[in-house]
Amino acid sequence: MSFVESCKYLFLSIFKDISMDLCKLEEYPQFSRQVAELLYSEWSKEYRLFDNIHSIDELEQLIKTYKVFIARFQKEVIGVATISDSDWGVRPDLSPWLGNVCVKPAFRKIGVGQRLVQYVLRHVDTAIYLWTYSEDLVKFYENAGFRLLQYIDKHHHYQHIYVMYFKPRLN
Numbered sequence: 794m795s796f797v798e799s800c801k802y803l804f805l806s807i808f809k810d811i812s813m814d815l816c817k818l819e820e821y822p823q824f825s826r827q828v829a830e831l832l833y834s835e836w837s838k839e840y841r842l843f844d845n846i847h848s849i850d851e852l853e854q855l856i857k858t859y860k861v862f863i864a865r866f867q868k869e870v871i872g873v874a875t876i877s878d879s880d881w882g883v884r885p886d887l888s889p890w891l892g893n894v895c896v897k898p899a900f901r902k903i904g905v906g907q908r909l910v911q912y913v914l915r916h917v918d919t920a921i922y923l924w925t926y927s928e929d930l931v932k933f934y935e936n937a938g939f940r941l942l943q944y945i946d947k948h949h950h951y952q953h954i955y956v957m958y959f960k961p962r963l964n
């Protein structure tokens with residue numbers, strides 16, 4: 794984390810208050826590069842980067858095929874979440890799929906991720922699915938309204954995963 798980012802984080806974590814905007818990327822397509830950069834920097838840290846994506850350009854093209862939701866702080870994209878048809882076709886029965894939930898490191902642990910996921914869920918009118926590998930993140934998604942559907946011992950690159958679902962209330 795740079796010095797400027799550290800100062801920003803210190804301020805935000807003390808005041809736990811951030812006047813961010815939540816919106817759909819389709820309303821602000823000029824942010825697609827920042828979205829791709831954020832996801833690329835997160836997923837390429839580990840083997841988690843999609844097998845068939847090798848550059849930020851490719852990722853930017855791919856996300857244009859998804860519904861993308863973003864959190865913005867001033868002109869900076871600080872959080873992303875996407876809805877796609879399924880988890881790379883691995884579980885086509887579980888559709889649509891919430892993925893790419895990611896908050897910029899300097900803005901984590903101050904509620905951005907929770908507010909972003911809750912914003913996404915206000916835009917769904919059918920059940921939606923996701924998976925996570927971390928028990929702590931199960932709690933994070935439960936707080937947003939998801940429930941555990943299935944625990945799988947070995948899935949793709951992961952030792953184990955938790956599949957979760959959210960069903961919107963029908964009025």
Ligand SMILES: CC(C)(COP(=O)(O)OP(=O)(O)OC[C@H]1O[C@@H](n2cnc3c(N)ncnc32)[C@H](O)[C@@H]1OP(=O)(O)O)[C@@H](O)C(=O)NCCC(=O)NCCS
Pocket residue numbers: 835893894895896897900901902903904905906907908924925926927929930932933
């Ligand atoms: C997961 C993530 C989106 C959460 O965003 P955030 O803005 O930090 O989350 P919030 O501040 O709204 O909520 C914080 C809570 O989420 C949970 N949490 C956050 N990051 C976590 C992580 N890396 N592992 C486990 N739990 C985490 C904790 O329960 C935390 O509560 P605490 O502050 O009491 O410890 C963010 O940490 C991130 O981008 N991580 C890297 C990408 C990733 O793993 N995405 C999830 C894929 S399923």
